[in-house]
Structures are given as structure tokens and as C-alpha cells.
Amino acid sequence: MIHHSHILDMSYNSGETKIRFIEIIRENDGLIYKVSKMYSNSFEDEQDLFQDIVYQLWKSFSSFRNESKITTWMYRIALNTGIHYLDKGKKKAHKVSLDETLLNRPEIIDESKQDQYDMMFAQIKRLNDIERGIIFLYLEGKAHDEIAMITGFTITNIGTRIGRIKQKLISQINLNKAGNGI
Amino acid sequence: MEFKELENQWKEMSGKIDNQKKLADSKIIKMTEINYTNKINKMKFPEITGAVVCCVALFFIVSGMHKLEPWYLMMCGIVSAIMLILMPVISIRAVFKIQSFDVSTNNYKQTLSAYNKNKMHFINVQKLSMCLGALLFVTILPVIGKLMSGKDLFKSTFIWYIYSVGFPFLYYFDHWVFKKYNSALSKAEDIIRKLED
Structure with a gap:
């Protein structure tokens, strides 16, 4: 696992920060996938929760202070989002269309x-x-x-x-x- | 099955997940830009619709308040107006409370505790709203009768027929919904208790 703590010192919202964020998500998307699967009851819910977690991670990205490993921070945000998703499953919103084969993992x-x-x-x-x-x-x-x-x-x-x-x-x-x- | 076996299964699955195709950058960018306003509006749709209906009814009653006599129809009008203000306010406040959360600063235990406490508050508010709804049913009928036809419905048998059909229905409906709410309430209470174990 690559440690990304050094890259989080960039000014928030700069293009570079977004690139770093994407890198972190790509590196750890398995973590998000597993949390999504644990806190949802259908493939559709799973997709929604996956996106909610990515959104919450991005929203909180500026608050990450390198006091813990990036994955520790990610687990905390992902699990906290999962809790709040428990009763939201049936209420859908417009979401990004994801490649089904991608999230329906493992193949x-x-x-x-x-x-x-x-x-x-x-x-x-x-x-x-x-x-x-x-x-x-x-x-x-x-x-x-x-x-x-x-x-x-x-x-x-x-x-x-x-x-x-x-x-x-x-x-x-x-x-x-x-x-x-x- | 032994727990070691389960752990191995989990590791095997995790390995497969990590080795698979990664998300496209464009998808991740889109996920960070989701329009959550739409989502929030959708979740509050029943509450917002209810609030609009209450506002329309409130306007109707308040604008015709001077026509409400004798005194008991005026009382029904005042009580109805209060209910029509109170019900949407407490309901929307509870929805906002359950939906406002900060996933970045709290830990799992704090989040679970806050979530379940907000859920319990929400359920209690819903139960209170149902009781207020039953009261509103009693007070609003004669007010509407007076404002729409100029008649005092308390002096006709019609309103008593409505009450005699409406009340048993409301009683059994509320009883059925309360049972569901109570089960959700005891689950939330159980989690709070277990957090302190």
C-alpha cells in the first residue's frame, strides 16, 4: 500500500489535490466496495452507497491532518457513511451511472x-x-x-x-x- | 466451520477485489460532484408536500376566521390553525436533524450513538404527529363545513357519522403504525444500550 500522507499538504480544491484524491480512491476502492456491500441490500443500493462514500471522503478530504494512516481515515468515514445509509436505501436520487461489471466485484x-x-x-x-x-x-x-x-x-x-x-x-x-x- | 476458515475466505476475496480493474478517473470526479440538493429534496418530499398542504389549509382557515361562530367553531379554528403550524414544523425539524451528520469528525461509536438517538427522536415526533393528526381530524371538519357551506356541522348528524367511521379507522391505523414504530424504537434503544456494554 502506498502511503499518501505527504501528498495531502496541497491547498484544498486545487487541481492537484483532486488528482491526489483520485489516486487514493483508485488505490483503495476495494475498501469502499466492501463497506458498500456490508451496509446495503441490493446492487443498486451498493452503487449508491459507494458513491456516497466517495462524495463524503472528498468533502472531508481537507480535514485529514496526517495524524493517522490515510486508510484509517478512510475506514472511519466509510463506516460512518454506511451507518447513515441504513435507512436511506429505498430513497433514490440521480446518481452517476457506473459500469456494472466494475462495481459488481469480485468477478x-x-x-x-x-x-x-x-x-x-x-x-x-x-x-x-x-x-x-x-x-x-x-x-x-x-x-x-x-x-x-x-x-x-x-x-x-x-x-x-x-x-x-x-x-x-x-x-x-x-x-x-x-x-x-x- | 472455524473462524480461521472465514478469515481465509475474506482474505481470498479481498485479494481478488484488489487485483481487479480500477475505477476510471472520470467516474471518481463525477462522484465528487454529485448534486446532493436533488437527493435531499427527494428525501424530504413527503414532509415538504405535507407542509404545503398544511400551509394552504392554514391560509384558508385564517382568512375565514371571522366567519367562525359560535365560540366552539372559533375554538376549533384556533386549534386547527395551531395544529397546522405545529405538525409540519416538528416533522421537518426532525427530518433535518436525522439527515444532518458529520462523518468526518466523529468515530464509529459516536456516529452510531448520534444516529440512533436522532432516529428515536424522529420516531417519537412521528408518533406525536399522528396524535396531533387525530386531533386535527376532529377540529378541522366543522371549520371546513362552516367556511365552505356556512353550516354548523355540530348541529347536523352528518359530522357524527364521519366521526364514528373515522375514529375506529384512525385508531386501528395508528395502532398498526405505532407497532412498526415501536419495533424500530426498541432496535435503536438496544443499540444505544449495547454501545455502553
């Missing part, structure tokens, strides 16, 4: 793999909003202190919660598999 040829990923997302979405955010960051490989920084919980509390969420998620998945005779 997986193996159907059973796709099913596995869908099932994984479906089970994560069944968790409550607190659990969903924490386990997402954990699965993204974030350390407890970074999760604590993004979420605002203490490091100890994160440790306790992760233990509980892991158990809950696995029992949900196993129950679902048993129900489907897998």
Missing part, C-alpha cells in the same frame, strides 16, 4: 466461490451495527488499537467484543449450513 468465475462470499456477507449483515463494524475491521486485518481508533471503543473492549462476535458469527454460519443441509 468470480467459480459459482461455488461466489456463493461462499455471498453467504459470508449475508451472515455478517445479520450482526448488529456495532458488531458488523468491528468484525469488518478485524477481518480487514486491522490491529486492536487501530480498530479502537476508528470505532472509539477502548482496546480492551475491542478484544472482548471480537471474541463474542467471532463466536456469534460462526454459530450463525454453522446453523445456516445445517439448515441448508450443507
Whole structure:
């Protein structure tokens, strides 16, 4: 991952800042895609949320002070936007038309793999909003202190919660598999 | 299934996502320039429509206030006017409150807490609006009757028929909507409680 902190000292709204912003989004669009998928229930919602997150990131870009990694800042804004999107799903606005194949990622040829990923997302979405955010960051490989920084919980509390969420998620998945005779 | 297996699945999927085609620059630029005014207007459409209807009704009542007599029709007129001012104001304020958020300064916990508190406030306002709506139903009918036909509807049986049909309907409708609101309310309360665990 390229560190972009040095590039954020430019004056906001200059053409150069926009170029840097685009670079950061291109570098980390997978992060935005995953948050969009976690906080939406259809492909259309997913597209809307993806764009909302990019918009919010751009709006907040000037407030980034290099006090944390750029991805830590991005996770925070993306997850916060996801929360506010929870009840907006049904209310559509005119949006940028995106290439369907681009956002409908990952392009997986193996159907059973796709099913596995869908099932994984479906089970994560069944968790409550607190659990969903924490386990997402954990699965993204974030350390407890970074999760604590993004979420605002203490490091100890994160440790306790992760233990509980892991158990809950696995029992949900196993129950679902048993129900489907897998 | 073990959690390790799930973690591996996630890593595998993330790797595939990262290796795929990247967004075009022009698309990203467009996303930063979305006209959000349209979106906000669309979200507030029911509230704005309701407010316009209330304003029209309010103008109608206020402009004919001098015709409202005896005293109980005047009282109905005043109460209706107050309801017609109060209902859209509290409703639109609650919508603005739930939609105004700052994703850049707060952390996830603060955002969740603020979001759920605003949601609870919004639901309570909606419930209050429904009660005010029922009250408005009682007071506005005789006022409209007087202003449109010059008749005191309280002296005719017609208004009592309307009340006797309207009230059970309003009761069951409100009861049904309240059940939905209460379920959303308890979910929001639950999240707030769990944030403090």
C-alpha cells in the first residue's frame, strides 16, 4: 500500500489535490466496495452507497491532518457513511451511472466461490451495527488499537467484543449450513 | 466451520477485489460532484408536500376566521390553525436533524450513538404527529363545513357519522403504525444500550 500522507499538504480544491484524491480512491476502492456491500441490500443500493462514500471522503478530504494512516481515515468515514445509509436505501436520487461489471466485484468465475462470499456477507449483515463494524475491521486485518481508533471503543473492549462476535458469527454460519443441509 | 476458515475466505476475496480493474478517473470526479440538493429534496418530499398542504389549509382557515361562530367553531379554528403550524414544523425539524451528520469528525461509536438517538427522536415526533393528526381530524371538519357551506356541522348528524367511521379507522391505523414504530424504537434503544456494554 502506498502511503499518501505527504501528498495531502496541497491547498484544498486545487487541481492537484483532486488528482491526489483520485489516486487514493483508485488505490483503495476495494475498501469502499466492501463497506458498500456490508451496509446495503441490493446492487443498486451498493452503487449508491459507494458513491456516497466517495462524495463524503472528498468533502472531508481537507480535514485529514496526517495524524493517522490515510486508510484509517478512510475506514472511519466509510463506516460512518454506511451507518447513515441504513435507512436511506429505498430513497433514490440521480446518481452517476457506473459500469456494472466494475462495481459488481469480485468477478468470480467459480459459482461455488461466489456463493461462499455471498453467504459470508449475508451472515455478517445479520450482526448488529456495532458488531458488523468491528468484525469488518478485524477481518480487514486491522490491529486492536487501530480498530479502537476508528470505532472509539477502548482496546480492551475491542478484544472482548471480537471474541463474542467471532463466536456469534460462526454459530450463525454453522446453523445456516445445517439448515441448508450443507 | 472455524473462524480461521472465514478469515481465509475474506482474505481470498479481498485479494481478488484488489487485483481487479480500477475505477476510471472520470467516474471518481463525477462522484465528487454529485448534486446532493436533488437527493435531499427527494428525501424530504413527503414532509415538504405535507407542509404545503398544511400551509394552504392554514391560509384558508385564517382568512375565514371571522366567519367562525359560535365560540366552539372559533375554538376549533384556533386549534386547527395551531395544529397546522405545529405538525409540519416538528416533522421537518426532525427530518433535518436525522439527515444532518458529520462523518468526518466523529468515530464509529459516536456516529452510531448520534444516529440512533436522532432516529428515536424522529420516531417519537412521528408518533406525536399522528396524535396531533387525530386531533386535527376532529377540529378541522366543522371549520371546513362552516367556511365552505356556512353550516354548523355540530348541529347536523352528518359530522357524527364521519366521526364514528373515522375514529375506529384512525385508531386501528395508528395502532398498526405505532407497532412498526415501536419495533424500530426498541432496535435503536438496544443499540444505544449495547454501545455502553
